[in-house]
Amino acid sequence: MPPAETSPSDLPTASHPRAWEHVLGNVENMMVSGDLLPGQRLPSERTLAADLGVGRSSVREALRVMEALGLLKTQTGSGPNAGAMIVSRPTGGMTMLMRMQVAAQSFPVTDVVQTRLVLESEVMRTLAAQPTVDLSTAVELLDSMDETSLTSDEFLVLDAQFHVAMADAAGNQVIAAMMAGLRASIESYVVGGVDRIAWPTTCTRLRHEHRGLVEAVTSGDADLAQQRIVDHIRGYYEGVRSKG
Known part of the structure; x- marks a missing residue:
């Protein structure tokens, strides 16, 4: 050898x-x-x-x-x-500890989705209360997701990181670390559902919904921002589940 x-x-x-x-x-x-x-x-x-x-x-x-x-x-x-x-910029040690905990527990998808609804609803309301907040990292990710050569797996990895970036922009370090720690679980269920949906149509819809989240924040409409994130998270999960 x-x-x-x-x-x-x-x-x-x-x-x-x-x-x-x-x-x-x-x-x-x-x-x-x-x-x-x-x-x-x-x-x-x-x-x-x-x-x-x-x-x-x-x-x-x-x-x-x-x-x-x-x-x-x-x-x-x-x-x-x-x-x-x-797919991400370097973050702190708490994120790694959370990620390890998630990996060790193998939490049910329904628990991950419910946790996302709680965390990201708060994130969107917080962001909308400060419409001049810096969303440049999140927007960079959206721009990257506009690349038509991305595979579905690559798109959804960036998708998960977009949600982490929004949490990070909201400024609550605990929520941001929890979202980053959940990222692998988020990726797992969104990627796992691709084979059960019409991907080109879904991809277009996700791009539109992501831009809508940013628009609701920059307009300072907390109620709209919260409603859009709830519809976004539930819409994908329920769409995949109904075709399982």
Whole structure:
């Protein structure tokens, strides 16, 4: 068996113990600075390895860590939809703890949906009370979802992150962390229902509903914002369930 691929920078030193951490740090810095945004794809493993002076094995390790943290989603194969796509910006430790709890408990879908209704109704009312709130991250995600080459899985990953971004914009760190922690569960049931619905029609409707949520917030209409989020969450879940 041939030896594992390495480069000199993969070897541990006092100042640079592990090369994958170097990769992780560089990519994270680009995400924090806004050079990499949700919906954008990372360069190929080969390109990252060459640019950062590490072996491809170190790049792969860094990408595995980032996927486990919920920062990106990878898709194997070739073509425009292959590789790693950014789905979130780095967040705090509470989000990771919540995510682990959700994964360990395997909560029922009905519980996740009910929790979303409670949390996101409050989020929308809070946002509508401050219509000048910064929704730039949420809007960036909506713009990314307008890309017609996205697969249904990719679209719905960005969809889940849009809801997290709205919660984050509302400013309640506990609600934002809970929504981020629920993201994997949200993705699970929305992606799992794709085969039971007419996706092109649903995709168009979801784009329209998302824009409507932002419009209700920026107009300062709390009642409308709350009603739209309830209709949005229930509409998808009940539509999928009725065709199950």
